[in-house]
Amino acid sequence: MRLILLMVGLLLTGMLRAAGPEDALKEAETAFAEGNYAKAVEQYKALLEQGYTGSELLYNLGTAALHASDFGTARLALERALLLDPADPDVLANLEALKKQLPDQFEEVPPFAPVAWWRRLAGMLSTDAWSVLLILLAWLLAGLVFAKMRGLGLAGKPLPAWLLPTGAVVLVLGASLLFTRWKMLSSHKEAVVMVAEVPVTSAPDEYGQELHRLHAGTKVEVLDRIGDFYKVELPNGDTGWLPEEALERI
Structure with missing residues (x-):
């Protein structure tokens, strides 16, 4: 199923070239099904080296590497997949399974709860989706300002006094979430x-x-x-x- 989603993702992004990734993906899936996890890892890595990417490809690479006990490759791929899709339950589950197998078991310092919640909220959408939402909010707020200046209202009644301040706050929150999402992808810390x-x-x-x-x-x-x-x-x-x-x- 995840292979199908990966194929669809590559098609939609227009990244299929003359040779295409279909053969490599099928070989990787076959190798994985046969228990040849090292070969599956090689196939997925080859696709990444050719310039293909996406959370599905990284998830598949991480899963194959996990089964091959290649913990470095598995952790790197799954963490990158999580950056692209923070809410993916399969990625989260495999990451937890991986952590339990690592030689280094640390008593982790829990993140500050409000910060963790804010990052989860920012990760619900991609940067492109947050950008589109922010533009729509900006246009909506501009429309409200225009209506207020012209004395227009709703159903013959003036606009509520709280509407403009609320719209401004929502716009600022949207911009903050977009910035947070961008930082998550670009900080490389x-x-x-x-x-x-x-x-x-x-x-x-x-x-x-x-x-x-x-x-x-x-x-x-x-x-x-x-x-x-x-x-x-x-x-x-x-x-x-x-x-x-x-x-x-x-």
Whole structure:
């Protein structure tokens, strides 16, 4: 079913080329069904390298990689799919299944509830959808202002005094949600450990004291960069330094 949705998505976006992705998708699905998850991962990665993308493709890649125990690839693909479609229940379920299999089990610091709620709300629509909604709200507010200036009303009655302020507040909220959604897609502050094992050190060099040892699939937040090292925050709130080559930004 998700393969069909992926095919439809590629067709609708006009990304089918002369060779097309149909064969690669079918090969990936066949490989997955036969338990050859490594081959399925290769096929999905090849499509990404050709320029195809989308939450369905990333979900399929993440799922195949999860079955292949390629936790770095699985986490990266599923997190990227979640960015594109934050409410997808299949992506969320597979992410939870993946986290339970990771070697690194942290007591995660829960996000501030209002911020988490706001991000979930922003993630309900794409940036394009929020943009269209914002334009419609702006035109509606402009129409209300025009009607107010001309003394027009509804059913022969003047416009309620609360209507314009409410419209302005809704417009500002819509703009804020659009900005939040854009930041979610463009900030690239989060990254995934892609190597089998890497030490977290106290300094941005090979001489720093080892604080932790992370494994493929662990997600961190990038705070700073010095040379070839990133300062990162671990899921439990601890900080340290990781070499750039050990990470890939979400």
